[in-house]
Amino acid sequence: MKPSKTQAQLSDEARKRPTINDIARLAGVSKKTVSRVINASPYVREDTRERIEAVIAEMGYAPDPQARGLAFRRSFLIGVVHDNPNPQYVVTMQQGLLDGMRGSGFELVVHPCDRQNPSFLEDLRGFVERQKLFGVVLTPSVSEDERAAQLLREIGCEYVRVASVSLDDANHMIETRDRVGGREAGRHIAELGHTQVAFISGPPMFRSSHERRGGFEEGLAEKGLALEAQFAMEGAYTFESGIAAARDLLSRPNRPTAIFAANDEMAAGVLHAARDLGLRVPEDVTVVGYDDFDLATRLWPALTTVRTPTREIGRLAVERLMGRDDERRNPKDRLPTLVVRKSSGPPPKA
Amino acid sequence: MKPSKTQAQLSDEARKRPTINDIARLAGVSKKTVSRVINASPYVREDTRERIEAVIAEMGYAPDPQARGLAFRRSFLIGVVHDNPNPQYVVTMQQGLLDGMRGSGFELVVHPCDRQNPSFLEDLRGFVERQKLFGVVLTPSVSEDERAAQLLREIGCEYVRVASVSLDDANHMIETRDRVGGREAGRHIAELGHTQVAFISGPPMFRSSHERRGGFEEGLAEKGLALEAQFAMEGAYTFESGIAAARDLLSRPNRPTAIFAANDEMAAGVLHAARDLGLRVPEDVTVVGYDDFDLATRLWPALTTVRTPTREIGRLAVERLMGRDDERRNPKDRLPTLVVRKSSGPPPKA
DNA sequence: CTGAAAGCGCTTACAG
DNA sequence: CTGAAAGCGCTTACAG
Numbered sequence: 001m002k003p004s005k006t007q008a009q010l011s012d013e014a015r016k017r018p019t020i021n022d023i024a025r026l027a028g029v030s031k032k033t034v035s036r037v038i039n040a041s042p043y044v045r046e047d048t049r050e051r052i053e054a055v056i057a058e059m060g061y062a063p064d065p066q067a068r069g070l071a072f073r074r075s076f077l078i079g080v081v082h083d084n085p086n087p088q089y090v091v092t093m094q095q096g097l098l099d100g101m102r103g104s105g106f107e108l109v110v111h112p113c114d115r116q117n118p119s120f121l122e123d124l125r126g127f128v129e130r131q132k133l134f135g136v137v138l139t140p141s142v143s144e145d146e147r148a149a150q151l152l153r154e155i156g157c158e159y160v161r162v163a164s165v166s167l168d169d170a171n172h173m174i175e176t177r178d179r180v181g182g183r184e185a186g187r188h189i190a191e192l193g194h195t196q197v198a199f200i201s202g203p204p205m206f207r208s209s210h211e212r213r214g215g216f217e218e219g220l221a222e223k224g225l226a227l228e229a230q231f232a233m234e235g236a237y238t239f240e241s242g243i244a245a246a247r248d249l250l251s252r253p254n255r256p257t258a259i260f261a262a263n264d265e266m267a268a269g270v271l272h273a274a275r276d277l278g279l280r281v282p283e284d285v286t287v288v289g290y291d292d293f294d295l296a297t298r299l300w301p302a303l304t305t306v307r308t309p310t311r312e313i314g315r316l317a318v319e320r321l322m323g324r325d326d327e328r329r330n331p332k333d334r335l336p337t338l339v340v341r342k343s344s345g346p347p348p349k350a
Numbered sequence: 351m352k353p354s355k356t357q358a359q360l361s362d363e364a365r366k367r368p369t370i371n372d373i374a375r376l377a378g379v380s381k382k383t384v385s386r387v388i389n390a391s392p393y394v395r396e397d398t399r400e401r402i403e404a405v406i407a408e409m410g411y412a413p414d415p416q417a418r419g420l421a422f423r424r425s426f427l428i429g430v431v432h433d434n435p436n437p438q439y440v441v442t443m444q445q446g447l448l449d450g451m452r453g454s455g456f457e458l459v460v461h462p463c464d465r466q467n468p469s470f471l472e473d474l475r476g477f478v479e480r481q482k483l484f485g486v487v488l489t490p491s492v493s494e495d496e497r498a499a500q501l502l503r504e505i506g507c508e509y510v511r512v513a514s515v516s517l518d519d520a521n522h523m524i525e526t527r528d529r530v531g532g533r534e535a536g537r538h539i540a541e542l543g544h545t546q547v548a549f550i551s552g553p554p555m556f557r558s559s560h561e562r563r564g565g566f567e568e569g570l571a572e573k574g575l576a577l578e579a580q581f582a583m584e585g586a587y588t589f590e591s592g593i594a595a596a597r598d599l600l601s602r603p604n605r606p607t608a609i610f611a612a613n614d615e616m617a618a619g620v621l622h623a624a625r626d627l628g629l630r631v632p633e634d635v636t637v638v639g640y641d642d643f644d645l646a647t648r649l650w651p652a653l654t655t656v657r658t659p660t661r662e663i664g665r666l667a668v669e670r671l672m673g674r675d676d677e678r679r680n681p682k683d684r685l686p687t688l689v690v691r692k693s694s695g696p697p698p699k700a
Numbered sequence: 701c702t703g704a705a706a707g708c709g710c711t712t713a714c715a716g
Numbered sequence: 717c718t719g720a721a722a723g724c725g726c727t728t729a730c731a732g
Contacts, residue, residue, distance in 0.1 A: 017479060019725055030703045035727065043701055062480055066425060067725030070416045070708050077457075087441035087644070094460060107427075107459045107481060110444060129367060130412055131457060239648060268648040275650055294437070298589060298618040300625060300650055369709055380719045385711065393717055417709030420724045 018059045027055045038063050065105065069132065078318060079109045079127065079136045081148075085237075086265065088293035089310060093139055093162075096314020104322060106134060113142060121151055128157045135159060135321040137314075143167070144207045160317045164211040174317045174334075178208045178290075179215035181306040181336030182260075185288050186219020188304070188338055189258045194286060194347045198231035198256035200245045200266050206237065212262045212290060231256050235266045242269020250277050250285065257347035258286035264295050267303055271343070282345035292339050301342035308336045368409040377405045388413050415455065419482065428668060429459045429477065429486045431498075435587075436615065438643035439660060443489055443512075446664020454672060456484065465492060471501055478507045485509060485671040487664075491556045493517075510667045514561040524667045524684075528558045528640075529565035531656040531686030532610075535638050536569020538654070538688055539608045544636060544697045548581035548606035550595045550616050556587065562612045562640060581606050585616050592619020600627050600635065607697040608636035614645050617653055621693070632695035642689050651692035658686045 020038075024031040029048060036044045037052045044052075055061075069075040080097055082090060097108055111127055113120055128136060135158035142148055143161040149168060152159045161168055164178035189197055199216055202209035217227050233245040242261055249256055250273060261267040267289030274281050281287050281301055289296060292307035312333055319325035370388075374381040379398060386394045387402045394402075405411075419425040430447055432440060447458055461477055463470060478486060485508035492498055493511040499518060502509045511518055514528035539547055549566055552559035567577050583595040592611055599606055600623060611617040617639030624631050631637050631651055639646060642657035662683055669675035 021725080031726080032703055032728095033701090036702085039727085045701055048701085062476070064420075064482075064725050065480060066416050066420045066482060067708090068727075070414075070420055070710085070725080071727035073708070073727095075416060077459075088437045090441050091437035095462070098460070098462065105480075107461075107477075109427075109457045109459055110448070111457075112445070112448065126412070127457075130415060130455075132414075132416060239644070265648075272648075272650060294589070295645065295648060298615075298622075298645060299648065300622065371709080381710080382712095382719055383717090386718085389711085395717055398717085414709050417724090418711075420709080420726085421711035423711095423724070 017064075018061045020061075020063065023052065023055050023059060023061050026059070027052045073132065074134055075132045076106050077109050077131055077133050078106050078321060079111050079131070079133045080139065081111045081113055081124065081127075081136055081142050082139045083113050083115055083142050084139055086263075086291075086293070088295065089139075089291070092293070092310040093314045096311035096316075097137060097318045099311065100315040100318035100322070100324075104324075106322070109133070115142060115145055121147055124148060125151055125155065128152065129155060133157060137162065137317045137321060140164070140208060141206045144205075158321055160321045162313060162317050164208040167207075171320065174313055174320065176208075176308055176313060177335055178211035178308075179218070181290060181308065181338075182212040182215025182217075183219040184215075184336065184338040185212075185260045185290065185306055186216040186225075187222060188219075188340065188344065189260060189286065189288060190220050190223035190225050192258070192286065192344060192346050194256075194258040195225060196231070196254070196256045196258070196347070197225060197227060198233065198249050198259045199227055200233045200235040200242060200249075200259065200261045200270070202235060202237040202262045202266075204234070209237075209262055216260055235262065237263050237265060239265045239269045239272075242266030243273045244269075246270040246273035247277070250274060250279060256285070258288070258344070260288045260290075262290050264289040264291040264293055264299075264303060264305055267305065267343075268295060268299055271299055271303075281343050284348055286344040286347070288344055296339075296341070299343075304341045304344035305339055306336050307339050309334055367414075368411045370411075370413065373402065373405050373409060373411050376409070377402045423482065424484055425482045426456050427459050427481055427483050428456050428671060429461050429481070429483045430489065431461045431463055431474065431477075431486055431492050432489045433463050433465055433492050434489055436613075436641075436643070438641070438645065439489075442643070442660040443664045446661035446666075447487060447668045449661065450665040450668035450672070450674075454674075456668075456672070459483070463492060465495055471497055474498060475501055475505065478502065479505060483507060487512065487667045487671060490514070490558060494555075494557045508671055510671045512663060512667050514558040517557075521670065524663055524670065526558075526658055526663060527685055528561035528658075529568070531640060531658065531688075532562040532565025532567075533569040534565075534686065534688040535562075535610045535640065535656055536566040536575075537572060538569075538690070538694065539610060539636065539638060540570050540573035540575050542608070542636065542694060542696050544606075544608040545575060546581070546604070546606045546608070546697070547575060547577060548583065548599050548609045549577055550583045550585040550592060550599075550609065550611045550620070552585060552587040552612045552616075554584070559587075559612055566610055585612065587613050587615060589615045589619045589622075592616030593623045594619075596620040596623035597627070600624060600629060606635070608638070608694070610638045610640075612640050614639040614641040614643055614649075614653060614655055617655065617693075618645060618649055621649055621651075621653075631693050634698055636694040636697070638694055646689075646691070649693075654691045654694035655689055656686050657689050659684055 020031045023034045065076040138161045143163045162174045235241040270287050289303045289305035292305045296303040296305045370381045374384045415426040488511045493513045512524045585591040620637045639653045639655035642655045646653040646655045
């Protein structure tokens with residue numbers, strides 16, 4: 001060891017980030033012992049732990065996640081894989097995930113995907129293996145893809161699936177219980193006195209489409225109502241599909257007096273179609289949506305809708321992934337709830 | 351080297367990811383030469399390069415970014431730092447960034463922040479240094495924070511700032527030219543024949559607030575119009591602030607016949623306020639927004655607004671960061687453009 | 701409870 | 717044009 005080099009190292013210490021070696025030397029222990037402190041090993045004597053922690057604090061030392069990851073054969077990156085086209089959903093989910101990760105030292109890597117793409121699974125595998133992801137959160141509809149879950153299991157990557165209903169064992173699932181939300185919508189419409197009731201679904205590929213419909217029918221059934229086949233339309237969770245379905249529904253001589261659209265985007269389409277046909281909401285037709293993103297209050301009239309606590313769901317999902325989820329938390333916090341605004345009312349007297 | 355170990359290594363090769371050592375052995379070269387191929391060094395004989403590339407392809411080898419990063423003292427992660435509350439903006443920007451990163455081997459790490467928070471700079475520093483980020487994209491309004499840019503320069507982190515106007519040297523900037531967009535709005539309103547014209551700004555902290563207003567005034571001036579002080583309101587880029595400003599403006603005996611709101615969220619608020627006051631849009635009052643996110647077409651009437659090519663801007667920003675931006679690209683592609691829909695029309699005849 | 705050696709998968713600096 | 721040695725900053729396995 002040339003003196004010049006030692007000299008350089010010393011002068012570097014002031015500006016460069018300290019390493020585990022610096023801490024070990026300053027605390028008068030081996031780097032392995034510092035490593036034990038970093039990793040909260042119980043095999044460190046109390047006073048040496050305190051001494052090391054003091055040096056760590058004083059030097060502002062933070063272990064290098066890259067080096068740690070290389071040795072651990074795993075990174076400190078959590079991926080979120082989504083194919084949901086709704087920006088509000090995506091951002092709200094990200095916020096929730098970041099809430100849960102705050103202060104954990106993990107970082108969030110975003111990875112949109114396309115299940116239709118032939119290379120979808122290959123891409124997912126590449127992403128996970130290349131980055132040696134600590135784990136992955138899957139949101140609908142990728143979360144409903146069994147091949148994706150199967151792949152992650154095979155390559156030994158931790159994952160949590162966010163979906164409307166349980167599709168996996170409990171520690172791999174966060175359920176959004178969309179059936180409950182659909183039921184709320186059904187009850188609300190039935191209680192208002194509607195009998196001519198219509199439903200616009202999402203695409204069949206989304207599990208939520210079926211859950212929201214199933215719940216809706218249950219809610220109606222509680223009041224002795226049923227969803228007639230002629231009033232069950234297939235939409236695509238898009239604004240345009242909401243317009244198209246509502247235009248069809250509302251131009252019929254025997255038109256429904258209430259429409260439950262399986263998301264807010266389609267409900268916005270229903271509002272447009274109604275207005276184009278000269279129908280007033282809610283006087284002539286009641287409109288109920290699902291999601292309660294910002295859009296719901298921007299529309300006119302403000303939309304009655306079902307609120308899913310997406311941000312909370314996101315937080316729970318990462319906490320589960322990191323093995324820090326608090327089981328004491330009240331699971332009621334995650335249930336969808338009805339938010340009544342101005343787009344729903346009693347059926348026309350006519 | 352015990353035979354059993356060699357045995358294990360061989361059997362592992364089938365399932366485990368190959369390393370640079372495997373490729374070197376199979377190609378009959380040293381790992382350093384493989385490294386040269388990975389890093390596109392010119393100092394490799396053509397035939398040995400081809401041989402190595404063949405082995406890489408055959409084995410499906412991809413270098414470990416963690417190990418590479420550790421040796422490089424730099425990761426293959428690009429961070430996006432934002433404090434924009436609009437989910438549409440955030441997601442659209444992310445899409446653009448991901449567009450530019452596709453196939454590059456980089457991954458996108460999201461990092462929302464709060465400039466008001468006293469630990470903002472410290473947090474940013476921690477994020478960048480801990481992850482040894484390859485670089486960072488800053489969006490408004492963090493992109494306008496000189497302290498943040500200064501910090502990144504100090505710690506030697508590459509960055510690109512997306513902002514309405516140039517605030518740094520050209521290779522650190524992508525300009526959105528909001529002044530041009532404001533001008534379009536001003537021209538449009540003036541050409542429709544309005545003379546009683548109002549403006550609702552964003553918060554003064556956002557540079558775009560001033561640019562959009564400045565451009566608007568320029569557009570009006572071209573037709574000999576001016577923005578009266580009484581008609582210049584301060585908003586906060588929020589729906590609620592749009593409602594409040596418009597309610598004030600539209601309840602005056604001498605109310606404006608056209609309102610340019612500096613973003614779509616506020617324009618949505620103007621629509622609500624107008625309706626609450628029994629005013630029709632555009633018959634009684636013209637409303638023009640800025641952004642052209644999905645919301646603009648969901649509103650009723652569909653909003654006339656200024657479109658910023660945010661996704662394109664995002665792509666350009668990462669390409670610049672990665673040093674891959676194509677200078678031949680037409681800079682016109684990034685200019686804001688007016689999108690005329692249903693919320694603007696001539697002033698009332700009265 | 702603590703440490704010296706070897707290793708994670710790559711690159712840099714130095715030779716040749 | 718190519719390679720053997722040392723190193724990036726940490727952990728695992730093995731000793732003691």
